[in-house]
Amino acid sequence: MIKRRMKQSVLWLVLLLPVQSFALDVDRYPALVELVNTMTTKDGYPKEELISILSAAKVEQKTIDLMNRQYEALPWNKYRELFINQARINMGLEFWTENAATLKAAQSKYGVPPEIIVALIGVETHYGTRMGNRRVLDSLVTLTADYPRRSAFFGAELRTFLNTARKENISPDSVMGSYAGAIGIPQFMPTSYEAYSVDFNNNGRRDLVNEMEDAIGSVANYLSVHGWQQNQRVFAAVDASLSEAAKEKVSKKAKPKLALGELEKLGVEFSKTGASDKVALLALSAEQGKRYFVGFRNFYAITRYNPSVNYAMAVTELSMQISALRSKQS
Numbered sequence: 001m002i003k004r005r006m007k008q009s010v011l012w013l014v015l016l017l018p019v020q021s022f023a024l025d026v027d028r029y030p031a032l033v034e035l036v037n038t039m040t041t042k043d044g045y046p047k048e049e050l051i052s053i054l055s056a057a058k059v060e061q062k063t064i065d066l067m068n069r070q071y072e073a074l075p076w077n078k079y080r081e082l083f084i085n086q087a088r089i090n091m092g093l094e095f096w097t098e099n100a101a102t103l104k105a106a107q108s109k110y111g112v113p114p115e116i117i118v119a120l121i122g123v124e125t126h127y128g129t130r131m132g133n134r135r136v137l138d139s140l141v142t143l144t145a146d147y148p149r150r151s152a153f154f155g156a157e158l159r160t161f162l163n164t165a166r167k168e169n170i171s172p173d174s175v176m177g178s179y180a181g182a183i184g185i186p187q188f189m190p191t192s193y194e195a196y197s198v199d200f201n202n203n204g205r206r207d208l209v210n211e212m213e214d215a216i217g218s219v220a221n222y223l224s225v226h227g228w229q230q231n232q233r234v235f236a237a238v239d240a241s242l243s244e245a246a247k248e249k250v251s252k253k254a255k256p257k258l259a260l261g262e263l264e265k266l267g268v269e270f271s272k273t274g275a276s277d278k279v280a281l282l283a284l285s286a287e288q289g290k291r292y293f294v295g296f297r298n299f300y301a302i303t304r305y306n307p308s309v310n311y312a313m314a315v316t317e318l319s320m321q322i323s324a325l326r327s328k329q330s
Helices: 030-042 047-055 061-068 076-083 086-098 100-110 114-125 136-146 148-167 190-196 212-225 260-265 297-303 309-329
Strands: 235-237 278-286 289-295
Touching: 030 047, 030 136, 030 148, 061 136, 076 278, 076 309, 086 100, 086 114, 086 309, 100 114, 100 212, 114 212, 114 309, 136 148, 148 190, 190 212, 260 278, 278 297, 278 309, 297 309
Parallel strands: none
Antiparallel strands: 235 289, 278 289
16 A cells, blocks of 8 residues: 555644744745735734744745756656656556545546546655645745745735635644645645645545545546546647748647647648647657657646646656556556
């Protein structure tokens, strides 16, 4: 059985850490001052309580450093090595076997095949065994206060996190996650946790930290809401080299904007079986040059979880490998 750390069965509740021995000066950071004003006036959050929580957080340079060297920026051949290996494939098959009934129920309700759910959780947290060891409060405060490029995004996540924690009577400094503030088995950001998590085992709470059923159902719900199409393929490889005119249509983003006819006119050869009406022409950096492929709407749905083309291809390829191994052993 795959082992993962089991915590108290309370939403988001994990190890309580000691109170910080120093106070963060909220007034030093305009983004935090703005957050306090917004939450006290619009959310009715008590100001003294909010200041106390924020003051107990740490602004950590290591979090900034990790944000600035994310793995998704690696060339595909290097990125692939991180996620596509026999150990992770074998572990994915074991995870599928252990959770077969829940995966089948999720597919029935949301239309997302088990191998995609399994692979996504496998990429995110090694099947729930590596959910992050940093305080979410510290991560989100750091990225709101001292990461200007995406301060507004993380400020919104911090606001949701604090409001949800207060509503659920959870101590904000007790929640652990990733350096970016993602939480639980599927690594949902707070706004996604609030919007897309589901109580898939019907026990009255949505717990993505401790309950695998909720994690599986929530991943399926997320992809379904973001456009996953049942019985449609994810991508198709390009069968021949591209013309210069076709290369001009290659996008860095997976949003499908090209009609199938446009690619046909440009001489792009690929299997259209199970294709969506709109597609994206994409490329991966391989050791021997570019690897071109056509991404369908389901590929784009995966990038709504993480916008990286590398990420979506890692999930897709891992799912294919796990599914092939399962078929071979059945």
